[in-house]
Amino acid sequence: MVLFNDFVTEYKSIKRDIDSAIRRVIDRGFFILGPEVDNFEKNFAKYCGAKYAVGVASGTDALYLSLLASGIGRGDEVIVPVNTALATGIAVTMSGARPIFADCDENFLIDIKVIPSLITKKTKAIIPVHLYGRSCDMKMLVAVAKKYKLVLIEDCAQAHGAMWHRKKVGTFGDFGCFSFYPTKNLGAYGDAGAITTNNEHCYKKLKALRFYGASDRTTSTLFGINSRVDEIQAAILNAKLARxxxxxxxxxxxxxxxxxxxxxxxxxxxxxxxxxxxxxxxxxxxxxxxxxxxxxxxxxxxxxxxxxxxxxxxxxxxxxxxxxxxxxxxxxxxxxxxxxxxxxxxxxxxxxxxxxxxxxx
Ligand SMILES: Cc1ncc(COP(=O)(O)O)c(C=O)c1O
Incomplete structure (x- = not known):
């Protein structure tokens, strides 16, 4: 039998590191938003070449929270490719905005040429997807986003480490959204995700949005949700990032x-x-x-x-x-x-x- 994924063989190859990562968290007795998450966020931002990374509960939440951080919601439109995982479209509807679909090119990536014909006064963002692990033409996408003053949210769920002209995906747009679903190139042992950004204001906002909209432990000032990556997943991701x-x-x-x-x-x-x-x-x-x-x-x-x-x-x-x-x-x-x-x-x-x-x- 030739498997599509082989998690058991993968685990056996890194068993010692994974076991000690999990053990470390349990021995410490600190399970949510602690040192493992801090460490992973720093390591992952560095790996991508971004200033900041914020760990969240999934790739879907990474997209949703990026839309929320951009103030996008009811009455707005967001352009997404028609050929992508359900989550790319679902995240737009979660925000209250309307997904407007675009065709793809011969590499299965969003057809950038059709984007201008889809833009109206209501259009607020584009979510290109680096589908199957291949980077979109980020030079063209950055130019289109700039010309029409649109937020650019890269869906990097399938493209950890992919580059456009020697620069990693997730660093071109306003936000880079990653999923660490187990099958991904960098996969957790459960659900997890992250958002990369170079904007300090967005970074601080995202940290509040993933924690009930609270800027400290007790006071909520924004409409936020609970979307956190846990310490065990972060420890596992740290071990796997090295590979x-x-x-x-x-x-x-x-x-x-x-x-x-x-x-x-x-x-x-x-x-x-x-x-x-x-x-x-x-x-x-x-x-x-x-x-x-x-x-x-x-x-x-x-x-x-x-x-x-x-x-x-x-x-x-x-x-x-x-x-x-x-x-x-x-x-x-x-x-x-x-x-x-x-x-x-x-x-x-x-x-x-x-x-x-x-x-x-
Ligand atoms: C292109 C794409 N976007 C978003 C997601 C959503 O990620 P998650 O399953 O972690 O919510 C996925 C993963 O399924 C994906 O493949």
């Missing part, structure tokens, strides 16, 4: 091996990216006979997934939100895409087995 670059490199090597071994002309592999522009959270290929391929791989014990079969404008929850865009690329790709295993513990012989199965479909 992130090594694991991302393994993902890149696997992508290169797929490119070398998969010769089936009916399968379009993702286009190669420049150095570190792509950290391969997912390796998403396309084929007209996608369903037959998935069935053949399953027969060979190979687990695949589809990210994402249902686009946001097709989701029942968003169906009644009037849209002004059209989504020909995303709709065509949704019928053809499939994700192959690419976790750092995938063995070479497993990749060869997958490629062989793909080449004979």
């Amino acid at each position: 992130l670059d090594e694991w991302n490199k393994k993902r890149k090597n696997i992508a290169a091996l797929y490119r070398k071994l998969v010769t089936n002309k009916n399968i379009a592999l993702p286009k190669p990216a420049k150095d570190n522009e792509h950290v391969y959270h997912l390796f998403v290929a396309r084929a007209k006979n996608r369903d037959a391929i998935i069935a053949a791989l399953k027969k060979n014990g190979i687990h695949t997934m589809i990210h994402y079969p249902v686009l946001l404008h097709q989701q029942p929850i968003f169906k009644n939100i009037k849209q002004r865009g059209t989504f020909p690329h995303a709709e065509a790709y949704a019928k053809e895409i499939f994700s192959l295993p690419i976790h750092p513990f995938l063995k070479e012989k497993e990749i060869i087995h997958i490629a062989k199965a793909l080449n004979v479909v």
Whole structure:
């Protein structure tokens, strides 16, 4: 059986560090917003090249709190790609604003060219998603956001460590929103998230917003919520952050091996990216006979997934939100895409087995 993720092997490879991190928290007896969270926030900000990082309960909350910190809510519109995880759209509706969907380009990233046609007086922000681990064109996005005076919130949930021209994602916009859901390139052992920012005012506001809107332990001055990353998750994330670059490199090597071994002309592999522009959270290929391929791989014990079969404008929850865009690329790709295993513990012989199965479909 070739697994899509292998958390047991990962844990075994770092068992000593993880066990001692968890033990340290339990022995200390301090579980929420303590030294592990402080340490992780500092380490993660440094890793990203951002001034600040704020730990929160999830990637969804990271997006929601960034919108809240920007004063975005009812009556406002926020542009998001139509092909992304549900959470990107849900976070917008949580704020009370209306998600306005944009089509994608050939790399599955938000089509920046269509953004101006979606902007109205109500538009307040853009949330580009560095989907599958590949950075969007941040030069163009920063220029569009500046031109139309929009808040730029990067959804980095799938792109820890990815770069745009040697600068890490999460440092271009006003906010960088990360998820540490277990499957992510940097994953916790439960739910967790973080927001990066270079703006001190936003940083202070986010710290209050994640803690009931309180600037001290007792007095709430803002509409805030409870959205904290706990000490055990922060300790685990600190231990895993030290391995992130090594694991991302393994993902890149696997992508290169797929490119070398998969010769089936009916399968379009993702286009190669420049150095570190792509950290391969997912390796998403396309084929007209996608369903037959998935069935053949399953027969060979190979687990695949589809990210994402249902686009946001097709989701029942968003169906009644009037849209002004059209989504020909995303709709065509949704019928053809499939994700192959690419976790750092995938063995070479497993990749060869997958490629062989793909080449004979
Ligand atoms: C692109 C994207 N945005 C946001 C999220 C939300 O993260 P979380 O599951 O931690 O709330 C995810 C993860 O599922 C994601 O893939």
